[in-house]
Amino acid sequence: MRVLFLCHNHPGLQPGGTEVFARGLFRTLRDRHSVEGMFLAAVTGAHRERRPGTLLQGIGDAPDEALVWLGHFDRFSMAQPDTYGLASLGPVIEALRPDIVHVHHLLQFRGGDGGPAPPRRAASPAHLHRARFLPALRPGGPLLTTDGRLCSGPSPDRCQACFPGRSGADFVMRELQMRDVLGEFDRILTPSAFARDRYLAAGYPVRQVQVMPNGIAALPPAPHRAAAKGRRDRFGFFGHLNRFKGGMVLLDASRRLSAERVDHGVTLHGGAAYQSEAFMAGLATALADAPAARHHGPYEAAGLSGLMAQVDWVVVPSIWWENAPLVIQEAFLHRRPVICGEIGGMAEMVRDGVDGLHAPVGDPAGLARVIRQAIETEGLWDRLAGNIRPPLTIEAAALLHLDLYRDTLGARAA
Structure with missing residues (x-):
């Protein structure tokens, strides 16, 4: 053929x-x-x-x-x-x-x-x-x-x-x-x-x-992070930084959690190519206002496993419907529960309360509430991670x- x-x-x-x-x-x-x-x-x-x-x-x-x-x-x-x-x-x-x-x-x-x-x-x-x-x-x-x-x-x-x-x-x-x-x-x-x-x-x-x-390519999953006292409070964003993917929403949510004195960490992995000067200025301000967040820039596919090993959750805060995000498959390959929007293809891939959590779309305060729930609900991470089904190879x-x-x-x- x-x-x-x-x-x-x-x-x-x-x-x-x-x-x-x-x-x-x-x-x-x-x-x-x-x-x-x-x-x-x-x-x-x-x-x-x-x-x-x-x-x-x-x-x-x-x-x-x-x-x-x-x-x-x-x-x-x-x-x-x-x-x-x-x-x-x-x-x-x-x-x-x-x-x-x-x-x-x-x-x-x-x-x-x-x-x-x-x-x-x-x-x-x-x-x-x-x-x-x-x-x-x-x-x-x-x-x-x-x-x-x-x-x-x-x-x-x-x-x-x-x-x-x-x-x-x-x-x-x-x-x-x-x-x-x-x-x-x-x-x-x-x-x-x-x-x-x-x-x-x-x-x-x-x-x-x-x-x-x-x-998705079948690869060995990244090991889970050793968490002190079982506290799962490290969150990762993987993907291009633009207004549609919701990185700014996540940064605002992290800012709110820091203001509430909720111990956590957010790492953003991905480039911001082809973005306007106004967006880049807003991104710099949002990072400066979110002391628990760090932007590590673009990454190579070969390094994804090592980056996943540093986080407990993957956050997909897109502000639109999405279709079938690759990052959700990557998160499930590495046995990381996903926090994503409650609409469209994201909600179809992530089962709320089963292998991830749904959050209001484009709502930093709502996302902060869900992240806090993820951190503070005893046994939640273990249950969600245990329910993850391997993605289609x-x-x-x-x-x-x-x-x-x-x-x-x-x-x-x-």
């Missing part, structure tokens, strides 16, 4: 959850199941300088992984006007002659005619929130209004409130174009039931939308995808 993977970025340049899982799936299928193919990742000037006259660039030593220069994507219309860049994929597709084109995210790759993937050849975009609901990404953030409130999804009236410069016709045309594009896919895969239900509520066919969970996810590919090809041949 030959599979072409298209991903909106490469984990070597941007180690987000989608990128990490997409490449891990590609390599697992290649190395363990004899699947041939290519992993092509879009790249822009934000991540790498373009080489003159070159649209396809290698990355690392992998002969079957490459970067595609696509630097002009229109995030509102989900269209790529750089037809020259898309055309560079033609020879690759012709040479590979893929049986399946698996698109992990429509960002960057979707051209005016639906993108470079041969019609009816794709598995699916893997993340709902960045495809169907992309208008909410600008300028207010993922499924957030411009004033920071949770958005339940696009409608002409709601979208025009956030995009006053756009006409109602713009939103209608975008909706029709997206339905045309996604209608060409054999499957729309979502890593959570939450995302699937959003697609179904929007009117996409039940037969087309399927939950396909992400997987990348090998198990690869087998699920392989079965899906075969079913898809069989249905086409019938």
Whole structure:
């Protein structure tokens, strides 16, 4: 079987959850199941300088992984006007002659005619929130209004409130174009039931939308920290620091706990690339006001186990719905209970009072209350940690995808 993977970025340049899982799936299928193919990742000037006259660039030593220069994507219309860049994929597709084109995210790759993937050849975009609901990404953030409130999804009236410069016709045309594009896919895969239900509520066919969970590399779990008198009061944040991931909410919660003289520690691991000067200034102020918190900057995947060994809990304080955060799978791999928002894909992955705790979204005082409960409730950490189920492995996810590919090809041949 030959599979072409298209991903909106490469984990070597941007180690987000989608990128990490997409490449891990590609390599697992290649190395363990004899699947041939290519992993092509879009790249822009934000991540790498373009080489003159070159649209396809290698990355690392992998002969079957490459970067595609696509630097002009229109995030509102989900269209790529750089037809020259898309055309560079033609020879690759012709040479590979893929049986399946698996698109992990429509960002960057979707051209005016639906993108470079041969019609009816794709598995699916893997993340709902960045495809169907992309208008909410600008300028207010993922499924957030411009004033920071949770958005339940696009409608002409709601979208025009956030995009006053756009006409109602713009939103209608975008909706029709997206339905045309996604209608060409054999499957729309979502890593959570939450995302699937959003697609179904929007009117996409039940037969087309399927939950396909992400997987994670099976590694030995980090040892639990030796806790004096059983006090589990060390909390870790892992991920990119931006307003959507809620790091500022966690810092404010930590500030409140210090003011209440609650002994605890918060470590934030992750970079803050591409953030505004105003955000960085606010981050510096928030850190200065939270004496129990420390920001340790970016980290490498190879060092995650050592960082997990220093914390008792993982906090996912995102202020929007999320979908299927990789960090929750990583926390459960290392047997750390998770404190997260009570909505969306986070709440689906973390069972409140079973293997983690839910907290009010975007509410520093509410998060502080839950963190204090986590520290002061005797036996709570041991019970939650004991209930953690190992996350799906990348090998198990690869087998699920392989079965899906075969079913898809069989249905086409019938």
